[in-house]
Amino acid sequence: MHEHHDHEHDHTHDEIKEAVEHLKSSGVRITPQRHAVLEYLIEAEIHPTADDIYKALEGKFPNMSVATVYNNLRVFKDIGLVKELTYGDASSRFDYNTTKHYHVICESCGKIVDFHYPSLDEVEALAETVTGFEVSHHRMEIYGTCPDCKEKH
Amino acid sequence: MHEHHDHEHDHTHDEIKEAVEHLKSSGVRITPQRHAVLEYLIEAEIHPTADDIYKALEGKFPNMSVATVYNNLRVFKDIGLVKELTYGDASSRFDYNTTKHYHVICESCGKIVDFHYPSLDEVEALAETVTGFEVSHHRMEIYGTCPDCKEKH
DNA sequence: TTATTACATTGTAATCTTTATAATTAGTTT
DNA sequence: AAACTAATTATAAAGATTACAATGTAATAA
Structure with missing residues (x-):
């Protein structure tokens, strides 16, 4: 320890x-x-x-x-x-x-947990061609209930 | 018209x-x-x-x-x-x-454009297994410069 | 080293968005 | 129409963030 x-x-x-x-x-x-x-x-x-x-x-x-x-x-x-x-x-x-990561957020207690996933380049690329925007970055978050709050249900 | x-x-x-x-x-x-x-x-x-x-x-x-x-x-x-x-x-x-869609947001003028893309179920699924959360939904947005603002640069 | 300048910090007031509250009004149900 | 419930209004309050002026501190030039 x-x-x-x-x-x-x-x-x-x-x-x-x-x-x-x-x-x-x-x-x-x-x-x-x-x-x-x-x-x-x-x-x-x-x-x-x-x-x-x-x-x-x-x-x-x-x-x-x-x-x-x-x-x-x-x-x-x-x-x-x-x-x-x-x-x-x-x-x-x-x-x-630090490194690229996304967040998973507990809707019950507000806890934020880091979560690694290959960056969504594909989505950005499609958005660029469809909307004509020059894309700089994106934001993605996942919401749900954390294990602790699930137990307390 | x-x-x-x-x-x-x-x-x-x-x-x-x-x-x-x-x-x-x-x-x-x-x-x-x-x-x-x-x-x-x-x-x-x-x-x-x-x-x-x-x-x-x-x-x-x-x-x-x-x-x-x-x-x-x-x-x-x-x-x-x-x-x-x-x-x-x-x-x-x-x-x-209305229908499920994402947003592309202009960082220069704030314009928001709708953008369709198959929902990122895969990301949600991975997050669930990795973090132990019970996932309910996600949020995703793309940022960049819209065609109008690009021209005015 | 000292003087000058530029940048940071502090304290406070102001702003802006959103919510809470109490009184009034309007809709529903009997 | 009377009683009840819910929605609206007006206003105050809360909370987060920023603006501003004064003060302090670090960097640079003389």
Whole structure:
């Protein structure tokens, strides 16, 4: 268990370094707050909302403003480091962009699970020819009930 | 042109009748406002926001409240007559549920174009086995630049 | 090193969308 | 028509996000 945890930690450590390089090469200044938001996004198991991030970091940065969280999330989004996931009424969730993956979302408890699937190039290609659009990307999510909620039924 | 227009009109007229039947059989009362919202949804070429609908109908119903629009959209959604499409910061858009289709969205002007494609059952099935979720549905959208915006580039 | 400049952060107010609530009105049923 | 139920209205409230002005901090040039 201990080894596993260390391994995990090393993994995210590398990802953070990589992300910081990405910021640097994009000419984005690396501030303590910015670094903390990024670190939280990478280490978090959940797909946090802006408020989740704000709450998680207010211990370390008692004076940090929500605006800072939003500003930095926008910066990260602009350079393609994170993705914003939007769902109707509730707040947006932010997802650190590692490998390509889709999401399966529990309609009962809101849990979001990653799910790998070869990208839907075919659909994009067809859309391009049929609509005349120049396609840049797509969004796909699957909704259902997670195992935990199924049990509680 | 005239004939074509008439034909279109007949078509939506049938759809409205059908939708009204659906409401009746669901035990939903048909009020003038409700009917107007439904009619607008079916006839509108665009995928309107709640505010679009409100603005479009305030001539006919000077005293109608935004709440009425939202209330009725919720009713329509609950009985499966319309779908809500949510995009990040902006307001939700509402789509009258005819046949199954996906959307292609212009990132430059926001235009939404319908696009038919066989439903992605395969992806749902894989997700089910891999995640243990009981899948109910999915959401898929394609983003890009529409022909008009490409020209203006 | 210091001055200058550019960018980030903070705190707060404002905006925007959506929902909640209570009072009124309209439709249904008996 | 009376009683009951549901829908509408008007308004207030909530919640998420952004705008803005002031302040702070890092990078660059002198």
